[in-house]
Each structure stands twice: as C-alpha cells, then as structure tokens.
Amino acid sequence: MGNKFTSGKIAIADCDRCGQQFQLKKLKALVIRTKITNIMVCPQCWEPDHPQNMQGMYPVYDPQALRDPRPDLLMYPNSPSRGIQWGWNPVGFNNVLQLPIPDNLEAQGGVGNVTVTTS
Numbered sequence: 001m002g003n004k005f006t007s008g009k010i011a012i013a014d015c016d017r018c019g020q021q022f023q024l025k026k027l028k029a030l031v032i033r034t035k036i037t038n039i040m041v042c043p044q045c046w047e048p049d050h051p052q053n054m055q056g057m058y059p060v061y062d063p064q065a066l067r068d069p070r071p072d073l074l075m076y077p078n079s080p081s082r083g084i085q086w087g088w089n090p091v092g093f094n095n096v097l098q099l100p101i102p103d104n105l106e107a108q109g110g111v112g113n114v115t116v117t118t119s
C-alpha cells in the first residue's frame with residue numbers, strides 16, 4: 001500500500017489570514033493557547049503564541065498585601081528618601097495629615113536697597 005497523501009511539493013494554498021497564495025509547504029499552523037489550530041498562515045502572518053493568551057493556565061503566586069504594615073516614617077523631610085517636597089492646588093506643600101513638617105515650597109524673597117543719585 002502506498003501513502004494516502006501525495007507529496008504536495010507543487011501544491012498551492014491560500015493563507016487563511018491574508019488570502020495570498022503560497023506553496024502549501026510554506027504555510028504554518030497557528031498555535032493559540034498552546035493548541036495547534038487548523039489555521040494555516042503564511043510566514044508573514046504567522047506569529048508565536050503570545051504569553052498573554054496563557055493567563056489562568058498556570059498558577060501565579062504574586063501577593064500584593066503586606067501583613068502588619070507600619071506608617072511611612074520616611075515622610076519627614078530630613079530623611080534621605082523624602083527630602084524633596086512637591087504640591088499643587090494650592091501651590092506648596094500640602095500637609096493633609098498636619099504633620100510637623102516645614103513647608104519648604106513656600107516662596108521667600110526680598111528686594112535690596114537701591115540708591116539713586118542725581119547731580
């Protein structure tokens with residue numbers, strides 16, 4: 001008994017995505033969610049299975065909550081991580097919690113003396 005299928009070395013087929021004709025052996029099957037589909041596409045239309053399609057397939061342990069959280073004591077201006085103040089509406093340091101923090105954003109300035117001499 002021979003093979004049930006011909007070699008197909010000169011067979012022509014249409015890409016299932018763009019519709020252009022290609023040699024059948026150049027078309028590749030799309031893989032979606034790790035399953036090989038019956039969608040045969042040309043090399044330009046073929047794309048690898050995107051990892052985003054595999055959401056929920058594998059257990060992910062990524063907890064976000066923190067047990068026994070503590071207040072952020074680094075909020076004070078002398079700490080190295082929060083030495084920069086920022087704020088708007090109104091412009092200036094917005095001390096919502098009324099913490100004993102000086103407002104470094106308050107503008108201060110002055111005008112010197114000018115002496116005008118006429119002769």
Ligand SMILES: [Zn+2]
Binds near residue numbers: 015
């Ligand atoms: Zn195509």
